[in-house]
Amino acid sequence: MxxxxxxxxxxxxxxxxxxxxxxxxxxxxxxxxxxxxxxxxxxxxxxxxxxxxxxxxxxxxxxxxxxxxxxxxxxxxxxxxxxxxxxxxxxxxxxxxxxxxxxxxxxxxxxxxxxxxxxxxxxxxxAVYGLPEINREKIKGARLIANPGCYPTCSFLSTYPLVKEGIIDPNTIIIDAKSGTSGAGRSAKVSSLFCEVNESMKAYGVAGHRHTPEIEEQLSYAAGKPVTISFTPHLVPMNRGILVTAYASLVKDVTTEEVKAIYDKYYQNEYFVRVLEPGLPPETRWVEGSNFADVSFKLDPRTKRVVMMGAIDNMVKGAAGQAMQNMNLLFGLPENTGLKQVPVFP
Amino acid sequence: MxxxxxxxxxxxxxxxxxxxxxxxxxxxxxxxxxxxxxxxxxxxxxxxxxxxxxxxxxxxxxxxxxxxxxxxxxxxxxxxxxxxxxxxxxxxxxxxxxxxxxxxxxxxxxxxxxxxxxxxxxxxxxAVYGLPEINREKIKGARLIANPGCYPTCSFLSTYPLVKEGIIDPNTIIIDAKSGTSGAGRSAKVSSLFCEVNESMKAYGVAGHRHTPEIEEQLSYAAGKPVTISFTPHLVPMNRGILVTAYASLVKDVTTEEVKAIYDKYYQNEYFVRVLEPGLPPETRWVEGSNFADVSFKLDPRTKRVVMMGAIDNMVKGAAGQAMQNMNLLFGLPENTGLKQVPVFP
Amino acid sequence: MxxxxxxxxxxxxxxxxxxxxxxxxxxxxxxxxxxxxxxxxxxxxxxxxxxxxxxxxxxxxxxxxxxxxxxxxxxxxxxxxxxxxxxxxxxxxxxxxxxxxxxxxxxxxxxxxxxxxxxxxxxxxxAVYGLPEINREKIKGARLIANPGCYPTCSFLSTYPLVKEGIIDPNTIIIDAKSGTSGAGRSAKVSSLFCEVNESMKAYGVAGHRHTPEIEEQLSYAAGKPVTISFTPHLVPMNRGILVTAYASLVKDVTTEEVKAIYDKYYQNEYFVRVLEPGLPPETRWVEGSNFADVSFKLDPRTKRVVMMGAIDNMVKGAAGQAMQNMNLLFGLPENTGLKQVPVFP
Amino acid sequence: MxxxxxxxxxxxxxxxxxxxxxxxxxxxxxxxxxxxxxxxxxxxxxxxxxxxxxxxxxxxxxxxxxxxxxxxxxxxxxxxxxxxxxxxxxxxxxxxxxxxxxxxxxxxxxxxxxxxxxxxxxxxxxAVYGLPEINREKIKGARLIANPGCYPTCSFLSTYPLVKEGIIDPNTIIIDAKSGTSGAGRSAKVSSLFCEVNESMKAYGVAGHRHTPEIEEQLSYAAGKPVTISFTPHLVPMNRGILVTAYASLVKDVTTEEVKAIYDKYYQNEYFVRVLEPGLPPETRWVEGSNFADVSFKLDPRTKRVVMMGAIDNMVKGAAGQAMQNMNLLFGLPENTGLKQVPVFP
Structure with missing residues (x-):
């Protein structure tokens, strides 16, 4: 016990x-x-x-x-x-x-x-950065785990394979992220009241949100060089869920099949990462209440960019679920112990 | 298996x-x-x-x-x-x-x-009416289970103890029920579109909803005589949840403690029914994603009525969860097998 | 000016x-x-x-x-x-x-x-109770207007004709009311946070809400005798809107046509009250952003009760719009000056 | 008339x-x-x-x-x-x-x-492209007005001044747009049902949405050369509102004051465009029900990019309100006739 x-x-x-x-x-x-x-x-x-x-x-x-x-x-x-x-x-x-x-x-x-x-x-x-998909072995032996932020988890999982493989120029990455309101916490603030959030949407922390350097650090490790990105979070009138839409310039001619193969290479053995069919956009409803991260992408030959997309439940894979995933690793348990919930829909 | x-x-x-x-x-x-x-x-x-x-x-x-x-x-x-x-x-x-x-x-x-x-x-x-809280033994031996409706489950559990004990006049019962939109099903209808349901509320099936006779039949068994009720369902802009607010005239002088004791008598050994402290109204958010039914009541000495309240997740205790609860009984398993989920909040 | x-x-x-x-x-x-x-x-x-x-x-x-x-x-x-x-x-x-x-x-x-x-x-x-539909002449000469509460406005307009005409026993009236969250005001409270209100529903102030005596006083005037009612407000995850579902026992045999004629008698010359076709339930979306009150009813011969229903925008007819309607009367202006907005949908 | x-x-x-x-x-x-x-x-x-x-x-x-x-x-x-x-x-x-x-x-x-x-x-x-803020004079004499799309209106108004003044490289523009569900129309589709849209968010039409060439054409006129952009729309669980977050690389060293002055130059005499204080993000709630477009921007010296933001009500400035604005111009009326509504909040 x-x-x-x-x-x-x-x-x-x-x-x-x-x-x-x-x-x-x-x-x-x-x-x-x-x-x-x-x-x-x-x-x-x-x-x-x-x-x-x-x-x-x-x-x-x-x-x-x-x-x-x-x-x-x-x-x-x-x-x-x-x-x-x-x-x-x-x-x-x-x-x-x-x-x-x-x-x-x-x-x-x-x-x-x-x-x-x-x-x-x-x-x-x-301290070990507790993203099991990249730091699994280090986590197992750690005393102190830095559990990743919600936005960084989703942003990183969505973009990591293409940065790591050098398919995109990491300094062209623009991450436009959207979060449910539970991310704002339970403190009593006018800006978090139902009537202030419901039926509205806004950006916040533009060009200054504190998750930016966390994303940049992890992407820098992946790229093997310093990476600077644009990151803009938005508040959405829903309880849970983070959706990331990330843009970057391609540095190679690649086909959809090739890019899909890269995502699969990194994630096909990851229980919690579901790579969708190319072009099929993730939706937060399909991961709600679960530890899954759904990722997908779409090539845009007109602009020579790729759109990388990801969805997680900010409370689970973005916080508590990932923490429990790390706990499982720390105690030598199967990583998905207690985390096999099928997402709740509707 | x-x-x-x-x-x-x-x-x-x-x-x-x-x-x-x-x-x-x-x-x-x-x-x-x-x-x-x-x-x-x-x-x-x-x-x-x-x-x-x-x-x-x-x-x-x-x-x-x-x-x-x-x-x-x-x-x-x-x-x-x-x-x-x-x-x-x-x-x-x-x-x-x-x-x-x-x-x-x-x-x-x-x-x-x-x-x-x-x-x-x-x-x-x-066929056995599959409400385990009243028909547990019959269910165990049945071949054909009639799984109760969502509104009837919540309506019945909220009112049953006081009907059974003769505390209220069952023919004065008025049930005002509110349901999330998943109750309307997944068929493509204009009336179920997001923009038609969101930011609105309405009654429907007034004085004619088909769950009325189902509630009446079960309450009649409890009362030991025919019961006729008023039942009005409403559509609420949320995905899940049923809230029942039921009114009835008291036929005895009772105290809050006495009524609480009656609810406890029927439900204290029921895993899925949580009797709240008197006066504390149930909220659908506290049962979402779970098989729990939260019930409560408030005496109103001014009107000599009692307000009986209940909340369930219409998809779980109101449908699939109760069906699985019945399955557990049919197969001799602990009744809460697979149904111990803590409700999801927020 | x-x-x-x-x-x-x-x-x-x-x-x-x-x-x-x-x-x-x-x-x-x-x-x-x-x-x-x-x-x-x-x-x-x-x-x-x-x-x-x-x-x-x-x-x-x-x-x-x-x-x-x-x-x-x-x-x-x-x-x-x-x-x-x-x-x-x-x-x-x-x-x-x-x-x-x-x-x-x-x-x-x-x-x-x-x-x-x-x-x-x-x-x-x-002080004059500022419900123009019943106190129009008194309002015109007043110095001090008590602008009615949101729930009382909707509750009263929905039930008044049948109380006034003696069609129902006023002491059997049960008012189950539902309100959007703007009614809770703009103060920073945990209970009003988006994540606490969204995807949930609850009753509050059961058998003790302060709008009860206000409704009772006005209904007593209409009935010509003291009236005691049950009144239960509920919180709904929407910004605006009040929906009232009221129940009462009929004291006369009446037809749908007769009851419709009574509503028309009181409201056909009222600009802001729209009597719907019998049986068609009001929906808050159809009055949002406007000063309209939509009212309707349904007879229930099985229970010898009538269900009376009403919908208003709590911020307009339930507060600011009615206040402006009163202002118009005070200053000798057409009552609907500045209040002819067609409701906003969706 | x-x-x-x-x-x-x-x-x-x-x-x-x-x-x-x-x-x-x-x-x-x-x-x-x-x-x-x-x-x-x-x-x-x-x-x-x-x-x-x-x-x-x-x-x-x-x-x-x-x-x-x-x-x-x-x-x-x-x-x-x-x-x-x-x-x-x-x-x-x-x-x-x-x-x-x-x-x-x-x-x-x-x-x-x-x-x-x-x-x-x-x-x-x-046919005249009916965006009065740029085509006012042509509109007045037209027989056939092509009323702009909702996304293009918001995207263009947010980015136009900086494109026109050559502050940004127009071919680096990435537009991440979010829309309320009324944009999906009133046809009965499963994907537009309340339970499918509520509590979720997704991109759609990625790298292929039909509003892309419309935005590109108008930006090309502004830039004086062909412009290719990335445009991604998203579906948000709210009835109304479009929010645009647009990113572009700066081609000049500019200060916040200078950029603000550029926005003011183009919009200070425009009744329907409200330029917010720099860094203050637009929110769709502040324009709901009105013909206003709120625009703002934030410089990001770290990435040498600017984030341009805009919010409109997709049903008003994004469709019907703009159409009426065009009608006013066609008939020689003040452009804001019938369009002075203060946005509805909450």
Whole structure:
């Protein structure tokens, strides 16, 4: 029985993690950490878990939790995990951090984009970027996992094979991403009210969103050289789902079959990545509630560009599901344990 | 391994059944029946099942299916199952019919409300109304299960204890029900288009909806006398969920504690029925994607009425989940096998 | 040129009033009052008014506003208007109060349901309940208009003719009402977040909502005797719209034609009330953005009840539009001035 | 009094045109043409127009309509207007065609992208592309107006100033566009059902959408040379609204102030184009129900690109409102007659 603790369990990502872990018989949640709801029943806040959880929320004391947990998930605001992690904690337990604290190797870039001082840069080096599709082996032996962001997961999986194989010029990549509103979190803000989001769409963080350097770093590794991209997220009136539409200039003459073969090369053995038939666009509804990433592409001979597309559930493959996928790797379990859900439709 | 066949697999209810059955390791789906998509890959129609299903749709030949299936689910239009079922089929397999064909014992009432001639009234008698919370033992031994309607399931579970205990006058019951749009099915109709449903709400079938006699029959059994009710369904701009708000006149002076105790008496051992704290209204979001029914009530001393409330996912407890619950009973399995999903939120 | 001031202009109802008034050439808005946004450009908060408004928000000083305004609209929380109104203000300007402060004649009932001490009960007597369809002549000469609540407007218009004509027993009336989320206002609350409201439905304020006594008072006048009703509001995942489904026992044998004739008798000369063909249920989409109230009914001979239905736009006929209708009456203008908009669909 | 006829009045765009025209006192709608609903009351199909329209639908006989109408709007499928227009009709009335038949000057390109033979290429030359912001004077004297597409209107207005001024390389333009579902029309298709669209997002027509050559042609005129772009439309779960996010490489070093000045140069005298403060992204909610186009931009020095953004209501500025704007020009009226609506929010 894996003993798992969640710090930040009352945010949307933390609660989704609870939902997924609760369905496993080999995991016990020993800690529902919260800042706002300490002492209140978790199931009174997330009533979907009623009859499944009968525990009050605890505080966010990671050191104390480390004494009892085999793994700690931190689904917390930027800076929290970095401020709490210690060698002592890491010697006792595994940490899977759903925040951005350990995703970016260059601390200056982190501090510049996040406008925050990194409290424990000494742990950045050992942290492993928890995208199993590229870092599977490293993850298995890690103590500290930097669970990828929702946009980066979808952006990277959609574009990675063509960057890696040198089919496209990575510096021409433009990523236009669209997210459901759960990505904005559960804090009470006018801009997240139903009537403000419903029946509308907008871009935000244009040319300045903090997921940009995370995507760039990972694509740079793939390209073997520094990559700079354009990234624009948008808010969509739906609860869940991220859709990525990415554009890049082709640097080679390729056929649809050849490009399809490249995607297959990277993903045909990946349980969670479904490569669609060429030209068939992914739709967020087909991955909702699951850990799948659907990817596809379309060549455009008129412009000598390729359109790369991807869809994930931002709460699952974009957060909690991927975290559990990493947990499975950390504990030597089949990677899809507890993650075989067929997407919910409609 | 239970071999299950689905006739009508490409409707919303049939596809939901497929989704739930696919997640079980003790069930094999041997037949995806369809009228419109014979020969097409099921996973090309319901792309959420991609990588989980690799089968073409078959026709709706129940006799042929009966040769290979341990259980047949019919998620088909009214009249179909009745027109196909034979003694031979029933001797070879179990049938769980998600249509209304065998729900109503009085064939005249069926024919009057459904405006259809019942093809095989000889089987009505043996059919068991598949609401496990009241008919558990009968279900176990049945050959033919009449899986309850979505509205009746939610309406009945919300009101049953107070009718059974004689707390309310059953002939004063008024049920105002609200359903997500998946209840309207997947047929291409202008009235079900996104722009026609979104940002609107309406009643339909006022004083004439076909679920009325089904609710009345079951409440009559509970009351021990004929019951006539008012029932009004409404269409809500959401995918899933049924909410029932039911009103009735109290015939006894009762306290909130007493009424709560009555609900608990009937439901405290029911895995799928969650009785909320008195006065806390059920919300469809807290049951979405699950087989739970949340029920609650509020006494109104000013009017000497009680407001009884319930919420279910119309696709799960209102259709496919309940069908699988019945299947579990038929095969001697724990009733919640494959149905322990924590509701998906948000 | 009518000089109008809005106190509470940055709430949804106040902003809707601004939108409607801005489209008139005979009205000038001289004051955008706000508590939260004093000094900020109104058009930076409600960007829909960009290029139409070029004014900062002012405070909520009614006395000062009374010096310059011909009419003051108060779209403010309960208690505010009552706490500010004075004989001096009323001698200088007209007040149309969109809050509940002056809607209920019995101050004890007001204080009991609103849990607030009424600051100026001396003005309750002269205040006129601003439902033009029943109080048109009184409104014309009033100084202080109590603009009806959204639910009461729709509930009353749907049921009034049959109560007035004694066709139904008013004490059997059960009103099940459904509202879009703009009715919850623009304050930042978790319960109003997109992800909490979207894809869900719930009742609230069961057997205790504060619009109950307002409906009862008006129905009591119509019935000529005290009336007690059941009233349950529900929250619907849409921006605008109220739908009322009301049930009552018939006390006479009546035909559909007779009941239709009664509705026509009361409403055929009412510009804003559209009586639908019997049995055709109102839908909120058909009134969105307009001041129309669509009403209809269905007799149910099985239960000897009638189902009365109505739909309005809660922001227009339920708040700002009705307030402007009242303004028109106060200033001797055609009642539909500025209110002839055809509903927006889809 | 302008006598206007609408062919295709029962589609969403035609009905929106009816809604807008009905609110004018200087226009009479003399013909509600329809293919599917001939003889049925228009107000029974679009119940929002109840009490405003009392006319049955007529057929789509343009020649007959030309005898009585001062202007004919064709809101019809591709090919219809071209197949009907004659010199005789044009000598008697004005035509504003909301389809694509006369938008593209090169008939080969039209026929290739629309996969249809153009029936009357002889009229293409005289047709005027009805985007008043660039063709105002030509429109005034035209007989035949090609009303722009919804995506092209928003795409062009967002990018035009920077193309015209040579600030960006037009062949690097990538337009990622998002549309509400009313753009898919009112035909009964499974893919437009509520449950298929709600809670999902997808691209469609990738690298092949028929609005591409229309955008390219207009941008080519602006650039003074052939322009090829990438254009990807997406379907969004909302009724109305188009959002465009366009990317292009800067060919000059420019400051935010300089770019803002360029937008202002082209739009400061345009009633319907609102240039937002730099960096403030347009949102479709702020233009809903109005003829406004909100445009904005953000420079990205890291990538030497500019992100250009625009939002319109696809039914108004993207179709019916622009058509009415064109009608105003044709009849010598102030361009914003009947189009001063403040956007509806929420």
């Amino acid at each position: 894996i003993k798992a603790g969640i710090i930040g369990a009352t945010g949307y990502a933390g609660a989704e993690l609870a939902r997924l872990l609760l369905q496993r018989e080999d995991v016990e949640i020993v800690w529902y950490g919260s800042r706002s709801y300490v002492g209140e029943d978790f199931a009174s806040i997330y009533r979907n878990t009623s009859h499944a959880v009968n525990e009050p929320c605890k505080d966010d004391d990671m050191a104390k939790l480390a004494e009892i947990a085999d793994v700690i998930f931190t689904a917390t605001p930027q800076g929290f995990c970095a401020s709490q992690v210690t060698e002592d904690i890491l010697s006792k337990t595994k940490i899977i951090d759903l925040s951005a604290d350990f995703r970016i190797k260059d601390v200056d870039i982190y501090e510049k984009w996040y406008k925050i001082k990194h409290a424990t840069p000494q742990f950045i080096g050992e | 239970i071999k299950a066949g689905i006739i009508g697999a490409t409707g919303y209810a049939g596809a939901e059944l497929a989704r739930l059955l696919l997640q079980r390791e003790d069930v094999e789906i041997v037949w995806y029946g369809s009228r419109s998509y014979v020969g097409e890959d099921f996973a090309s129609i319901y792309r959420n099942t991609s990588h989980a299903v690799n089968e073409p749709c078959k026709d709706d030949d129940m006799a042929k299916l009966a040769e290979i299936a341990d259980v047949i689910f019919t998620a088909t239009p009214q009249g179909f199952c009745a027109s196909q079922v034979t003694e031979d089929i029933l001797s070879k397999t179990k049938i769980i019919d998600l249509s209304a064909d065998f729900r109503i014992k009085d064939v005249d009432i069926y024919e009057k409300w459904y405006k259809i001639k019942h093809a095989t009234p000889q089987f009505i008698g043996e | 009518i000089k109008a001031g809005i106190i509470g202009a940055t709430g949804y109802a106040g902003a809707e009033l601004a939108r409607l008034l801005l489209q008139r050439e005979d009205v000038e808005i001289v004051w955008y009052g706000s508590r939260s946004y004093v000094g900020e450009d109104f058009a930076s908060i409600y960007r829909n008014t960009s290029h139409a408004v070029n004014e900062p928000c002012k405070d909520d000083d009614m006395a000062k506003l009374a010096e310059i305004a011909d009419v003051i609209f108060t779209a403010t929380p309960q208690g505010f208007c009552a706490s500010q109104v004075t004989e001096d203000i009323l001698s200088k300007t007209k007040i149309i109060d969109l809050s509940a402060d002056f809607r209920i004649k019995d101050v004890d009932i007001y204080e009991k349901w609103y849990k607030i001490k009424h600051a100026t009960p001396q003005f309750i007597g002269e | 302008i006598k206007a006829g609408i062919i295709g009045a029962t589609g969403y765009a035609g009905a929106e045109l009816a809604r807008l025209l009905l609110q004018r006192e200087d226009v009479e709608i003399v013909w509600y043409g329809s293919r599917s609903y001939v003889g049925e009351d228009f107000a029974s199909i679009y119940r929002n127009t109840s009490h405003a329209v009392n006319e049955p639908c007529k057929d789509d006989d343009m020649a007959k309509l030309a005898e009585i109408a001062d202007v004919i709007f064709t809101a019809t499928p591709q090919g219809f207007c071209a197949s009907q227009v004659t010199e005789d009709i044009l000598s008697k009335t004005k035509i504003i065609d909301l389809s694509a038949d006369f938008r593209i000057k090169d008939v080969d390109i039209y026929e290739k992208w629309y996969k249809i033979k153009h029936a009357t290429p002889q009229f293409i030359g005289e």
